[in-house]
Amino acid sequence: MSDPYKALDYLDVDELYTDEERMIRDTVRSWVSDRFLPIIAEHNRAATFPTHLIPELGELGVYGASLQGYGCAGLSPVASGLICQELERGDSGLRSFVSVQGSLCMYPIHAYGSEEQKQRYLPKMATGELIGCFGLTEADFGSNPGGLLTKAVRDGDHYVINGSKYWITNGSTADVAVVWAKCEGTIKGFLVDKGTRGYQGKPIKNKFSLRASDTSELVLEDVRVHRSQLLPGVEGLRGPLSCLTQARYGIAFGAIGAAQAAFDEACRYSKVRIQFDKPIARFQLVQNKLVWMASEITKAQLMCWKLGKMKEAGTMHHYHVSMAKRNSCWMALECCRLGRDILGANGITDEYQVMRHMCNLESVITYEGTHDIHGLIVGRQLTGEDAIL
Amino acid sequence: MDIIVCIKRVPDLAEAGLEIAADGRGLRTEDLDFDINEWDDYAVEAAVRLKEQHGGVVTAITVGDEDAEEVLRRALAMGADQAILLDDAAFAGADPFAIATALHACIRSLPFDVVLCGAVTSDGASGQVGGMLAALLDVPQVALATGLEVDGGRARVRHEVEGGLEREVEVALPCLITAQSGLNQPRYVSIRGIRKVADVAIAARSAGDLGLAATAVGEAGSRVRLEGLLLPPAGKRAEILEGSLDAAVATLVERLRERGGL
Numbered sequence: 001m002s003d004p005y006k007a008l009d010y011l012d013v014d015e016l017y018t019d020e021e022r023m024i025r026d027t028v029r030s031w032v033s034d035r036f037l038p039i040i041a042e043h044n045r046a047a048t049f050p051t052h053l054i055p056e057l058g059e060l061g062v063y064g065a066s067l068q069g070y071g072c073a074g075l076s077p078v079a080s081g082l083i084c085q086e087l088e089r090g091d092s093g094l095r096s097f098v099s100v101q102g103s104l105c106m107y108p109i110h111a112y113g114s115e116e117q118k119q120r121y122l123p124k125m126a127t128g129e130l131i132g133c134f135g136l137t138e139a140d141f142g143s144n145p146g147g148l149l150t151k152a153v154r155d156g157d158h159y160v161i162n163g164s165k166y167w168i169t170n171g172s173t174a175d176v177a178v179v180w181a182k183c184e185g186t187i188k189g190f191l192v193d194k195g196t197r198g199y200q201g202k203p204i205k206n207k208f209s210l211r212a213s214d215t216s217e218l219v220l221e222d223v224r225v226h227r228s229q230l231l232p233g234v235e236g237l238r239g240p241l242s243c244l245t246q247a248r249y250g251i252a253f254g255a256i257g258a259a260q261a262a263f264d265e266a267c268r269y270s271k272v273r274i275q276f277d278k279p280i281a282r283f284q285l286v287q288n289k290l291v292w293m294a295s296e297i298t299k300a301q302l303m304c305w306k307l308g309k310m311k312e313a314g315t316m317h318h319y320h321v322s323m324a325k326r327n328s329c330w331m332a333l334e335c336c337r338l339g340r341d342i343l344g345a346n347g348i349t350d351e352y353q354v355m356r357h358m359c360n361l362e363s364v365i366t367y368e369g370t371h372d373i374h375g376l377i378v379g380r381q382l383t384g385e386d387a388i389l
Numbered sequence: 390m391d392i393i394v395c396i397k398r399v400p401d402l403a404e405a406g407l408e409i410a411a412d413g414r415g416l417r418t419e420d421l422d423f424d425i426n427e428w429d430d431y432a433v434e435a436a437v438r439l440k441e442q443h444g445g446v447v448t449a450i451t452v453g454d455e456d457a458e459e460v461l462r463r464a465l466a467m468g469a470d471q472a473i474l475l476d477d478a479a480f481a482g483a484d485p486f487a488i489a490t491a492l493h494a495c496i497r498s499l500p501f502d503v504v505l506c507g508a509v510t511s512d513g514a515s516g517q518v519g520g521m522l523a524a525l526l527d528v529p530q531v532a533l534a535t536g537l538e539v540d541g542g543r544a545r546v547r548h549e550v551e552g553g554l555e556r557e558v559e560v561a562l563p564c565l566i567t568a569q570s571g572l573n574q575p576r577y578v579s580i581r582g583i584r585k586v587a588d589v590a591i592a593a594r595s596a597g598d599l600g601l602a603a604t605a606v607g608e609a610g611s612r613v614r615l616e617g618l619l620l621p622p623a624g625k626r627a628e629i630l631e632g633s634l635d636a637a638v639a640t641l642v643e644r645l646r647e648r649g650g651l
Contacts (some may be wrong), residue, residue: 004403006422019459020587023466026424027578061580073580083580 004268004338005033007089007260008047009052013301021079025110028086031060037180041350042131042211047205049097050212059126062098064106066246071121074121078308079108081253083125089257092360093213096249100355101125103247105132107176108189111242112233121176133174133201134216135165136240142167143373146237150220152181152190153196159183159230161190167367170203171216178231179220180240189231189239209363211356245318248368249311252324253304255332255364256297258357262332262339263293269343280342291336296331303327319381328376329365336361390445390539393471394436394505395492395522396429398453398460400513413617425460428507431568434575435537436505437468443539446470448499452480452491461591466582467575477595482608482615485513489521491606494599496526501563503544508533508567519567530565531558535572 001358007029014022043050057063064072066080075083078103088095102371108124109117124130141147145167150163170359177192177199192199198221207215231239267290270281280286307324310316336358340347365371376388400421408417425433436447449464451457452475461472475491483491496504504526509516516532523530535555536547544564547557596606604610628644630637645651 019462020583023459023578023583024580027580027583031577046576057580060577061582061584065580073584075580075584 003091005029005261005264008263008294008297009301010298011302013298013305015146016305017078017082018076021076021082024075024079025082025086028060028062028083029089031056032086032090032094036094040091040094040212040353041356044091044350044356045211046305047207047211049214050094051173054128057098058126061126062102063126063128064110064122066102067106067110067122070110070118070273071126072110072122076308077249077311077381081250081304081308084250084254085260086175086256087257088254089261091212091356092254092258092364093210095254095257096169096210096213096364099250099254100134101128101132103250104243105174105176105178107246108134108231108234108239108243108244109191112189112231112239113191113230116228117231121191123163126175128364130175131170131173133168133170133177133216134240134243135168135171135177135179136244137165137167139164139166139217143370145240146187148182148187150179150181152183152188154227157227158224159190159227161192161220161225163220165218165220167204168216168218169210170214171218172203173214174201175199177218179186179218180222186235187237187239188235190225191229191231192223192225195228196223196225211359217252230363242319244368245321248321248325249307249316251364251368252300252307252321252328255328255361256300256304258330258361258364259293259300259328259335261298262336262354262357263290263297264294265352266339268288268343269346269352273344275386285343289342291337293335296335300324300328300331311314319377321375322369322374325369326371326378329361330371332359333361333365344389390439390502392436392439392445392447392505393499393501394429394447394449394464395518396433396449396451396460396464396507397426397510397512398423398451398457399426399510401410402511404480407620410622411452414615415618423456423459425463426507426510426512428509428511428570429460430491430507430575431570431572432505432507433464433467433469434573435534435566435568436503437576438501438573439537439539440470441467445502448473450475450492450495452476452483452488458591462583462586462589465580465586468582472589474591474593475599476517476593477597477602477603477606479596479607479609482611484604484611484613484615485515485517486521486583486612487606487608487610488550489518490610491523491596491599491601492518492522493525493595494601496522503539503562504528504565506565506567507553508569516567519565523565526563526565528563528565529560530567531560532567533569534566535569537566537572569593601640 012103061073062083065075068074084095109121136145140341152159152161175194179190179192200219201216204215270286273280273281328365363378410417440447447469449469449472506519531546531548533549534546538545542562545559630640
């Protein structure tokens with residue numbers, strides 16, 4: 001209630017959300033204000049994730065919130081998008097944690113797992129008792145995941161996995177990893193439990209971005225997993241890409257939250273920062289920046305709302321998500337750059353949020369499909385010409 | 390235990406640039422955000438905790454139009470079992486007495502052991518509805534509660550009294566208690582909770598349903614008439630006292646003397 005944050009909603013986009021969607025958004029918003037924002041600067045400095053909040057987020061119900069059953073909330077796509085928006089208003093690392101848990105780990109188990117796998121993992125992942133990660137990217141295979149080198153070889157009732165994964169959010173924290181490996185040339189998904197011999201997560205240190213988030217390398221050396229740990233429902237690149245569509249959908253909403261945080265901070269600051277005996281908000285150049293930010297945020301809100309409605313109706317395709325993910329990350333990063341500019345020298349300290357968000361967004365605009373790759377996906381859809389392969 | 394909690398949907402006035410509506414008797418609400426009154430949030434939390442400890446039914450009630458449903462649904466998501474919306478054009482323009490009249494007419498037909506209200510609302514800020522409602526219901530009330538325990542037909546309540554003091558009193562049930570900030574730390578409304586109550590029907594009651602004449606409620610039934618709403622005149626610029634601490638204190642004392650403060 002004491003939170004001074006006011007989320008920009010210039011065109012009353014709120015009106016487009018259902019009461020339930022608004023209520024869910026508001027409860028996550030106040031949780032972020034009360035529980036997360038007071039400690040984020042400290043965790044960002046120390047490069048630690050606030051793990052003590054993991055069960056609270058479970059109680060709130062944000063893990064796998066769009067999934068049905070198994071202790072998940074079964075929310076509308078817009079509601080689950082708004083959760084991402086509010087979490088990322090706190091920090092992209094917080095939203096990443098929840099996205100990876102829900103969209104990249106719980107989603108494939110829910111969509112492609114056996115009933116036994118679902119029963120074993122999903123209820124505990126919904127409460128945060130079990131944490132998941134997603135191992136697709138390798139050090140040498142980022143935009144081209146199809147080239148991945150990690151191999152799984154069948155040996156009786158087991159598979160033996162060898163390889164390594166890089167840039168894995170939650171990698172060192174996770175109790176279970178969804179590892180994508182090639183088995184006789186075909187990509188398949190495996191659930192690898194923490195503690196399995198030969199499996200190890202190693203934190204990647206000295207990041208300028210997503211500091212309050214665990215980013216790791218996964219090392220897999222002769223890791224033997226029982227065949228019951230294979231995700232039976234999918235084969236090929238389609239499997240991991242379908243997960244990424246879910247996660248990118250969340251990012252498209254999430255980045256709006258970071259942009260709203262930057263806007264709110266900059267707008268507030270401009271009204272109280274006095275230069276030449278007047279608030280800098282009275283200068284045309286400052287207003288122009290705020291107007292740009294507000295316009296882009298509003299456009300992104302409308303785009304994401306429509307995307308959510310298409311997801312609900314079953315008409316959303318991955319190339320729609322690409323446009324929204326690409327647009328949201330770009331505009332959010334630009335908003336942070338402008339916001340930092342309005343804050344002047346003060347903007348470079350962690351007393352203000354904007355530079356933390358800006359640094360984070362350098363990752364967000366890169367992971368889960370870079371800005372350029374998403375441009376090529378949309379370009380392919382528009383022209384019928386494939387400029388990627 | 391039957392627990393009733395009275396709540397209100399209020400505008401967030403903390404950060405807003407307030408504007409008076411065209412009729413001069415209210416605020417322009419277009420740009421305002423609305424939420425449950427902060428003190429009512431403590432009351433709902435207290436009600437749900439009593440239910441969790443002693444079992445029973447929590448009923449949330451508000452007076453308002455269909456927009457006010459959202460605070461009832463929020464109370465349901467926090468753990469209330471049923472909700473009643475007192476919705477009638479006749480309720481508009483009510484003073485605290487007319488609100489208490491409507492609430493009383495609804496509550497008198499319900500079983501109750503404890504009625505909880507917020508101590509005050511952040512918009513009207515009269516703090517009168519709880520006391521008036523207790524009088525109409527003819528039950529004891531304890532205002533500004535900061536602690537509450539119920540045991541065997543009696544409530545032990547810690548509450549604020551004059552002079553910055555607190556005291557503990559015991560009252561027999563049924564009673565009415567108004568919640569002061571600090572009574573508890575309200576829970577976050579969980580997403581599962583919100584989902585669970587998405588389809589719960591909220592009963593609406595008109596003045597007629599409550600056996601009230603339209604003249605007994607709303608503006609007609611009010612004893613206080615709001616003539617107009619004014620924004621406070623813009624103050625002169627604040628003065629920041631410069632110089633060393635001693636010099637600033639000396640200037641401050643001088644200023645206070647000049648203006649009769651000392």
